[in-house]
Amino acid sequence: MYGEDLGLVARYSRELPLILGGGRVEQDATVLIGRVREMLEKAGRSGCSVVGLSVYRGSVVAWRRGEPLGGVVTWMDSRGLEEYSRLPPLARLASKTPVLGKALQPGSPALVIRRLWLSHPGARVWSVDGFLSDLLTGEFTSDPGQAALTGLISPYSLKPLASVIRLLGLGGLELPRLHFHDTPLSRVDGVAVGPMVADQQAASIGLGCLRAGCAKATLGTGLFIDAPLEGGLPLFTGDLIPVVNLALPGRVCYGLEGFAAGVGMVFDAFARVLGGFGVLEEKALEPGDPAPVVPVLAGLRTPYRPLLRGAVLGVSPGFTAASLAKGLILGTLLTLLTIYRELAGRVGGFRELRIGGGLSRLGLLASSIASAVGVRVYRSVDYNDSARGAALVAGYASGVVSRQDLLNPPVSLVEVEPLEGLRLSGVDAWLGLVDALASKDFWKRLEEIRRSSWER
Template identity: 30%
Template sequence: MTDRYLLVLDEGTTSTRAMLYAPDGRRIAMAQAELTQYYPQPGWVEHDAAEIWTRTRDCARQMVERAGGADRIAAIGITNQRETVVAWDRRTGEPLAPAIVWQDRRTTAQCAALRDAGHEAMLQQRTGLVVDPYFSASKMRWLIDNVPAVAQAGDRLALGTIESWLVWKLTGGLHVSDASNASRTQLVALDGTDWDPALCDLFGVPRAALPEIVDNAGAFGETLAALFGGAIPIRGLAGDQQAASIGQACLTPGDAKATLGTGAFILANMGAQLPASRHRLLGTLLYRIGDQRIYALEGSIFIAGNLIKWLRDQLGLIGSAEETEALARSVPDSGGVLMLPALAGLGAPHWRPDVNGVIAGLTQGSTRAHIVRAALESLSHQLSDLATAFAADGAPWRQLRIDGGMSANDWIAQDIADMLDVSVDRPADVETTALGAAMLAGLGAGLFRSLNEAATMAGKTIRFDPAMLPQPRDARLSAWHRLRDRTLAS
């Protein structure tokens, strides 16, 4: 073991962070910077890729200084918001267009055309993914079709997800994508190791513009010495949800975690078995290291933490996210108020990008506490839908490990346990996405011999056991099902 640190770059949807870890799992320090969200049209969500880079770099510099210099960093691990697409110029290294964020719905018509042409069954069987604007391939094609600078770039065009963009900028031109992020593009077969020519042709994405696909732990170049006062090796890469699964030590088939961040993402480890869902869940690669390929079954909820942000910024019902727990506890129930939070359509298992959000059951007696509680309850309701789908696909949740910003709310953690009727475990440090990237970087740097050995970095957990009687649970779920089904049918 070394006395040097692991530096993690955790590039999320609303902020970017750099975190410094000791090899024993202690988080030493963190620097964070918010990212600007752009909504140029209804359903469109964009980021400034140049801002992502500069703010990530600046956060990293703070952590390198905190560590005592570049030579005090054993390795860098990177984890990132998945499916978000960047197009840039290989010669200048500058973005050619705003980054299209995973939540963006602008390719809804393009995806509908693929379904109408009969491609969805094939795509789900080949890639594990349903046809939806969520995934990267349709975003890449949209950029080529609609942004002249991208269309005219020719052999200068580079396409990639956020980890690919950051590695390019850190190294001065290495163009790679890790296998977990690549599995989310719809351009790689689940059992494949490289970009699939037929899938690239179907979406109209030029293979020459795509990065080389690499493992999740290994040697991925070094940072330019000028960035941090010395070169630092990059040794771990993973999409945020896969990294959170690793950080939660979901390393045995059947282990399941839910990350409650901007959205909510549930992954169940399926081992070496290729996942095939009959209930519109996603099959995805959990990680690839050497000859080992481990898969997961996934359910994606698009609106979770950003619902709280919406209550704060758009409705003005709260001043901070921390207020929500006290407000939820201040009333015995939601007073009949129900919320279907489809602010960016509905994700798994419904996959309805056309559905809008609904608040129902309002009366003159409804208060902001009732509305806030209904918003928090809507997370458990959506998780219940997913639990049913996972169980039907042969992957029932024996327990659920939660992490992410929303999981720090004790009321939410208990409500999930109550509504799912399973025990919920929360780590003392809920930043398991970054921890997973640190574990991968430590493995890639040779500090650990395996992920199981790296799992010693994980800390203690707090358990929430279900305490709700069946009758109130069933009543809440019945009301949710009525609202959900009525909205989906309209």
Template identity: 30%
Template sequence: MTGPVLAIDQGTTSTRAVLAYADGRTVPLLSREHRQSYPRPGWVEHDADELLADIAACLDAAAAYDVAAVGLDNQGESCLAWDAETGRPVGPVIVWQDDRTSAVTERLRGEGAEPLVTGRTGLPLDPYFSASKLGWIVREVPEARRLARAGRLRLGTTDAYFRDRLTGRFETDVATASRTSLMALDTLAWDADLAALFGVPLAALPAIGPTSGELGHVRCGARTVPFTASIVDQQAALYGHGCTRPGEAKITCGTGAFVLAVTGARPPAGSGALPTVLWQRAGEAAVFGLDGGVYAAAAAVNWARRIGLFAEFAEIDRFDTPRAITRGLAFVPALSGLAAPHWERGARGSFVGLSLETSRSDMMQALLEGVALRIAEVTRAIAAVTALSGPLPVDGGLSANPYFTQMLADAVGLDLNIAAMPDVTARGTARLAAEAIGMAVAPPAPGGRVTAAPLPAGAATRFAAAVSATRRLADSWHDTDR
């Protein structure tokens, strides 16, 4: 009997190893949290060596099993530089949440560069994407410039670093490359004009390949095992839910919240959501979709807990008061800026409607509602391009909160299927890895259903007004700083 597939989920806060069997079982094997570093306001970093060591620990933990193949999913836009000869990182990983290049992207926008970027990649000018971060490394890190002059610099998203060190092949996959602002969607190749715009040397970038197929081999204990899947975590979650047909979509509510929908064989128009490559099996055409994110979802909840708005998660599972938004209290979760469909990175989180009677419980109720209402903004942007079919599968830590999921269903206007297992992202990675060796992994069992109810009258309008106020404030502060 064929052994399990090992899926390694390298996320924003932890690295997890999961064994997936042909009968659909998934067995968590190892989980390691890694450090989060915030050296300056707006900067978010990880230690590349720590992440690589965690992945190596996952491979070692699987050595006792007859692993048939290995797949890896990555954070998407997080990136770094390293020495081609030694493999040594040149500085930390710059994480997708990092906005140190806001001034760069604003300058490029002012110079009229956004139509070029959006026209070729489908992405707005935003520090969320890797290109401006990679350009920052080349400009600001002396060691990177030295290595570039010597022809030894390697630049890429974290997957390229891991694959270079583990398989000896300096490659990335087409889905991850589509999140960099350096790959043209019509050619699925690095674009020389975009590389020049951001100051990224083309010679330092990895080769672009499929998301699954023969991608090399990795050491798993004493054995050498085929490495057969490499993909962005959000795309992996979509595949893990079994969403493969146009109109099928999923919502992940983790550190950030992400909506991803299948559109088909051609890059779609954006409407505030982003066209992206979902996956490409070796020898097949790429599959495209639409993506939209909310930068702070569970991150907003964790922030609230850290400052004392609640202590135990059970406290915020339900509330005895009417919806906060109907009582004139709203929270805009722009703690790291507003992503789709607004793309206002300078915006910051805000409570609107606070009064002397407002309690900590009221604020938490508004916070959960605000995250749900922001996700609904993203789904509407996607639905403007492609009709979404329900029920929508939902995963991630916040999907365990019944108040939040009911508000989300009501705000989106579609029933939700809550994932019955926590390993949807790893399951998607495992399914892709398994299919590449001719093995099938059974689809997940359906989870609990949340039935949508009508959103209270005026709720969406009030929240839209709160978002508009937050954006106007960000614009006024930006003008003041000039």
């Protein structure tokens, strides 16, 4: 909850559990819609004048007449990889091209949409924002930022990618209407609800990072770094993802993004093993050599290594809890620097980096980042920047927030002091190591070992 001055008033959260098993990473779609309605009801009771919705991306659900036909297939699920092997030869060939490749690569939401649509002919299949829009308002709409990441809508024109739709055999798929970020509010159970915003794009808005020279890093479930662009998108973006941060009549704010999936979940798991985040930081400061950790659960997006999975490397006779904690910080730093360096090279560098998300509250990690990137680093006081960005968009659509405050909002930031004496020079070596771990042969052998161990 935010006040009229955009300052944080209160915070309330409910967990949406993951359902794991056999490479599947789902969430219960019925529980999801129930949680959202619960939040809207609480907002109404609390006297909120308008509610914003920030929605996680790359996750797909099928439904018919208001009823989900299964779980939400999240962005960490392996079904996109599986569906790629089933594509027609022409579609697989097109996935190697620079223009259409991102929409057809393993892990693209378009492949999951195809899989669910072929399993449920005639159903509506889309990312979570379309599902929520339909069930909450009765209108099948999508946020432009979300739609542009499905692989079926062009981020350049915000129109359907007819060639991709044809290659995937999705000619009969119903597409949602795009809901720009100035669209009038909807009434849901008596509460005024603003346009939806993709979570990472909402974080860029909430951190006031829509102008060139300011990079945004969200350290949450995944590690996402976004760089705003002046003007339009370049045609070729390499392993970086073109994104739509904000879509208004006459102005679309674009950016480039790189990410690593599951970094925050790795931290959560290690913190449980070590006895909490405080213990993790204490152990990382103890003497000892690090055992570098690859903090990736569902592939690396930048550079594009879809088969990469997490690993603990360099376990030696002197291995301790400190080795593990140091290795996690080191691996996360090197992963972040790999993405940051790619983005900086594309946009000509940065003046500052603004960080948010739950992991940004870890002082050692934040200070290590400040030492490594070579520019000023600021941490968000309100670390849930996606919620703040969604509130700003909803406020703008309702006339409560000015256009100036939407594009350049007041943000409470604290400058992060760098660690003295920290020098990182192993980024190139890290990339070589990642390539070895991300090879198809390595992944295949790892799966064979897992299956044989399970059978025994």
